[in-house]
Amino acid sequence: MTSYRVLFAETFFEDITGIVQFICEKTGSKESAKAFYEAVFEKIKSRAVSADSYETYVPYQGAPDYYRLYYKSFIIFYVLDGDCMDVRRIMWAGSDIPNRI
Numbered sequence: 001m002t003s004y005r006v007l008f009a010e011t012f013f014e015d016i017t018g019i020v021q022f023i024c025e026k027t028g029s030k031e032s033a034k035a036f037y038e039a040v041f042e043k044i045k046s047r048a049v050s051a052d053s054y055e056t057y058v059p060y061q062g063a064p065d066y067y068r069l070y071y072k073s074f075i076i077f078y079v080l081d082g083d084c085m086d087v088r089r090i091m092w093a094g095s096d097i098p099n100r101i
Contacts, residue, residue: 002050002051002052002083003048003049004048004049004051004052004080004083004084004085005048005083005084005085006044006045006048006084006085006087007084007085007086007087008086008087009086009087009088009089011088011089012076012087012088012089012090015089015090015091016037016040016090019036019074019090019092020033020034020036020037021033023036036072039071040071040074040076040090043069043071043076044069044076044078044085044087047069047078047085048085051067051078051080051085052067052080054067054068054069055067055068057077059097059098059101060098060101063101064079065079065080066078066079066088066101067079067080070093073092073093073094074090074091074092074093075090075091075093075097076089076090077089077090077091077101088101089101
């Protein structure tokens with residue numbers, strides 16, 4: 001098993017910020033939003049140990065091979081580049097994913 005160094009794209013931080021703000025506004029609980037945020041990063045960290053051991057996803061012709069990581073009703077998308085796990089997006093599973101990646 002290869003352990004990958006985790007990098008985060010700006011789009012991932014934009015996505016997660018929007019999700020955390022939404023959770024905070026809808027629930028009125030900063031604790032819930034913080035718990036979600038921390039759990040997402042923990043899930044990503046645990047995947048970095050074997051990031052290449054999962055099925056790839058190609059959203060459209062010519063796209064890089066993405067990997068999917070599921071957490072609750074969200075999907076985290078990442079690509080592998082050498083020894084790096086480049087986390088690019090996190091989206092609600094019901095999103096128009098091919099058009100958003």
